[in-house]
Amino acid sequence: MKTKKKMTVGRAALYMIVYIAALFWIFPVIWMLVSSLKPYGTPVSILSKVLTGVFSLDNYTVVAKKAPIIKWIFNSASVAIAVTIGTLMLTSLAAYAISKLKFKGRTAIFLLITAGMMVPIESIIIPLYQEMAELKLLNTYVGLMCPSLAAPIGVLIMKRCYDGIPDELIEAAVLDGANAFERWWNICIPVSKSSMAAVGIFTFTNSWNNFLWPFLSITSEKMMTLPVGIPQFQGANLSEFTLPMTASVIASVPAIIVFLIFQKQIIQGIAMTGIKG
Structure with a gap:
């Protein structure tokens, strides 16, 4: 029973490490995606500005033209x-x-x-x-x-x-x-x-x-x-x-x-x- 409990705790800790590492990896991707939906000129380096305000697909049209x-x-x-x-x-x-x-x-x-x-x-x-x-x-x-x-x-x-x-x-x-x-x-x-x-x-x-x-x-x-x-x-x-x-x-x-x-x-x-x- 003790061995089984140790294995379970160890596996839970491993999953926690994997999920945290995945979060660190995917966060810049999410930031990039959300930033692409912000109006032209939005300071994307400020997280509060990125996650709030207006969202738009206009940037995709502009990029396709430029x-x-x-x-x-x-x-x-x-x-x-x-x-x-x-x-x-x-x-x-x-x-x-x-x-x-x-x-x-x-x-x-x-x-x-x-x-x-x-x-x-x-x-x-x-x-x-x-x-x-x-x-x-x-x-x-x-x-x-x-x-x-x-x-x-x-x-x-x-x-x-x-x-x-x-x-x-x-x-x-x-x-x-x-x-x-x-x-x-x-x-x-x-x-x-x-x-x-x-x-x-x-x-x-x-x-x-x-x-x-x-x-x-x-x-x-x-x-x-x-x-x-x-x-x-x-x-x-x-x-x-x-x-x-x-x-x-x-x-x-x-x-x-x-x-x-x-x-x-x-x-x-x-x-x-x-x-x-």
């Missing part, structure tokens, strides 16, 4: 979806080749790919920029997406999944006359849906939040993504905060919707890969 935010959302979504699909194809094919195809040097290739996880993008940003400039891909959607297609962590996750597929199953498909592509498509893809979901969610999230490369490679305002466009809009409205808050709310809605729809897969992906943060 900045091409819908176009930025479309750009971010298009780039994130294309990068996710391309990354899933490349990482799964690479992982299949390394895991199930027998050829010399595959271990060295796998080590080279995983070593890429230790190279920060900031260390190669200058040669990457020069390469894209030589290929005339700056300020293009292709140049915006290509550097994000290389995902060593995706190859690592997919290879670990494919390693669990019995070689006898692959050999049986070979005897039935299936080529390498058919074996990958008909055997490996169906059993790796959870791993592909994890890779896809992380890839989409990283692409949606990517700032550095879009900031350097895109100069046209109409081609900007949300992480680049929103700070510029905020910089043009430093003296007034309701409009930047409104723009931030609009930018946050798609990401929140994706999280609510795929929260189970996101949690499973974090547990599967051991990635935190």
Whole structure:
């Protein structure tokens, strides 16, 4: 009985800590949402002014007129979806080749790919920029997406999944006359849906939040993504905060919707890969 009581008290304390942490996390989001509904010029840094008085949707109309935010959302979504699909194809094919195809040097290739996880993008940003400039891909959607297609962590996750597929199953498909592509498509893809979901969610999230490369490679305002466009809009409205808050709310809605729809897969992906943060 004493043990059960201690466990109950401990669990209650844990829940209390979790709820307090959740409150600290969600409070700025609520503040941002409420501030976006206040009339232009309201001092949003004063809590009493934010929670009282008149509320209006006029800021959303003003933001839509002053900045091409819908176009930025479309750009971010298009780039994130294309990068996710391309990354899933490349990482799964690479992982299949390394895991199930027998050829010399595959271990060295796998080590080279995983070593890429230790190279920060900031260390190669200058040669990457020069390469894209030589290929005339700056300020293009292709140049915006290509550097994000290389995902060593995706190859690592997919290879670990494919390693669990019995070689006898692959050999049986070979005897039935299936080529390498058919074996990958008909055997490996169906059993790796959870791993592909994890890779896809992380890839989409990283692409949606990517700032550095879009900031350097895109100069046209109409081609900007949300992480680049929103700070510029905020910089043009430093003296007034309701409009930047409104723009931030609009930018946050798609990401929140994706999280609510795929929260189970996101949690499973974090547990599967051991990635935190």
